[in-house]
């Protein structure tokens with residue numbers, strides 16, 4: 001069995017660590033020495049659980065998707081993170097981190113966002129706690145995820161455009177890190193995925209682990225056994241996947257399927273399929289797989305999905321894929337768009353473009369009729385209606 | 399003897415270290431910048447290896463890095479240029495960059511190439527102390543490359559002592575809690591921080607960097623330690639000077655060292 005917990009330096013095997021300049025050390029160290037103690041504090045637990053229940057609306061349902069099951073010839077269950085308040089799994093993490101920030105006495109919250117779901121989830125918890133909120137977002141993403149920009153502003157957050165590089169998630173993350181360097185005392189940085197320097201990957205995975213914690217008893221109730229045969233999740237940085245895998249990481253009966261965005265195609269030069277195109281290196285303070293040139297310059301990724309348009313993956317996923325514990329599947333823009341439409345019309349659920357990649361992966365897999373497959377339905381597609389409308393117009397009339 | 403050791407022995411005060419991004423403003427300006435900096439009186443030169451995602455750097459260095467990469471700069475070419483520069487000057491050279499570049503080049507191969515090109519020291523701000531001791535210190539020492547680490551106003555005394563022990567070169571005293579590129583007067587709070595470091599009585603030479611942008615801030619910094627590092631202000635001075643890199647470089651150094659010069 002592989003060792004799926006971090007070691008004392010924040011490594012999963014050789015992936016992880018904290019490759020940060022000294023200017024970030026104080027901030028990161030403060031979190032590192034406090035996070036486990038705070039997370040295990042019964043009072044923290046109580047407040048976290050209560051907010052997840054009454055504010056987020058957890059537990060999220062595990063829904064048996066009858067028509068998808070018939071179509072695929074397997075038992076397909078959907079873990080409905082799209083029904084959470086703010087419409088995605090991202091809020092599980094921001095609730096946890098805002099409670100932490102509050103206990104650390106922070107007054108100012110910063111975040112990066114790609115699809116805007118993490119930005120909205122951060123703006124939401126800041127409103128809830130009355131804290132100042134600044135969200136960095138790539139200029140390209142501000143354009144393609146306009147509804148979420150409006151939501152963040154409605155919630156009182158300031159959205160600051162990241163104008164460097166590909167003007168997407170990677171660049172927004174760089175800007176957030178720079179802000180944190182410039183504000184070493186009163187600011188907490190709520191990272192939106194299982195990326196960044198230790199302790200972020202582990203901390204975010206713990207907050208998201210509620211997804212598989214619920215899956216266990218929900219599956220037991222519905223299928224008579226508390227594990228599925230496979231869990232399918234999309235991977236941008238990998239937080240919904242980490243949460244959906246968490247309690248099954250060491251359960252080899254469960255296949256873990258990590259779905260990446262292939263953009264226009266893995267070999268097209270316009271892709272974000274990190275585990276296939278990436279090599280080992282350092283991005284945003286973490287040793288992991290990333291897309292880079294031979295010289296170690298980070299390559300600008302591409303995906304239609306802003307939340308998957310990132311040139312790295314969290315160190316846990318690099319480790320799981322390297323150890324062959326998780327299987328990586330990649331899905332193109334077109335496959336994801338087709339899957340969105342298909343799921344919308346089969347189940348009456350419009351998934352986020354990120355999540356649509358996970359659905360499209362079902363076409364790449366094979367299974368037996370009794371197999372139980374859980375798809376992590378990480379978010380809803382309201383924010384992507386512009387992309388869906390354009391796609392519909394390009395389709396022949398039925 | 400390592401040129402840095404020699405420099406600090408010969409000149410304990412008022413050391414001017416100027417940073418520039420290799421390949422900026424043009425791909426082949428590296429040698430001219432180094433030669434003119436040295437001629438005009440810079441004591442030490444920090445050569446930035448341009449990186450796509452320089453997380454500790456502000457807009458100025460970020461943009462110069464982007465330009466340098468667009469110009470076609472890469473490590474192989476940089477080592478060739480440094481070898482050429484070494485034919486003309488014995489000024490100490492320190493390479494500054496992010497660890498991913500070193501990792502991809504291969505730490506052993508990188509150190510060997512840097513030493514062969516006449517480099518004297520390295521600054522790798524995102525290489526953590528533990529990984530440095532485990533993967534890097536021995537090979538750098540064997541090649542007589544001195545490695546400098548950063549300390550900031552947030553670094554506790556105990557940690558400063560550990561960092562000073564790891565540093566085989568000068569200590570890089572980051573003047574304030576910020577990314578590179580700021581410029582303002584040196585505040586009372588900063589003075590208190592410098593005094594705190596001075597009181598630790600560490601054996602390493604110390605240079606102050608970040609926010610040193612003109613003759614006045616350079617002078618003040620020199621009152622505290624062995625000298626100071628100027629980066630973004632020089633990059634700004636090189637901007638748009640593609641055709642007169644030499645003159646712009648000399649004029650910049652003169653403005654720092656001879657405040658009456660304009």
Ligand SMILES: Cc1ncc(COP(=O)(O)O)c(C=O)c1O
Nearest residue numbers: 117193236237238239240307379
């Ligand atoms: C709905 C949804 N799913 C997935 C992701 C990808 O993030 P992660 O891989 O961290 O789950 C995002 C990111 O914005 C998202 O909004």
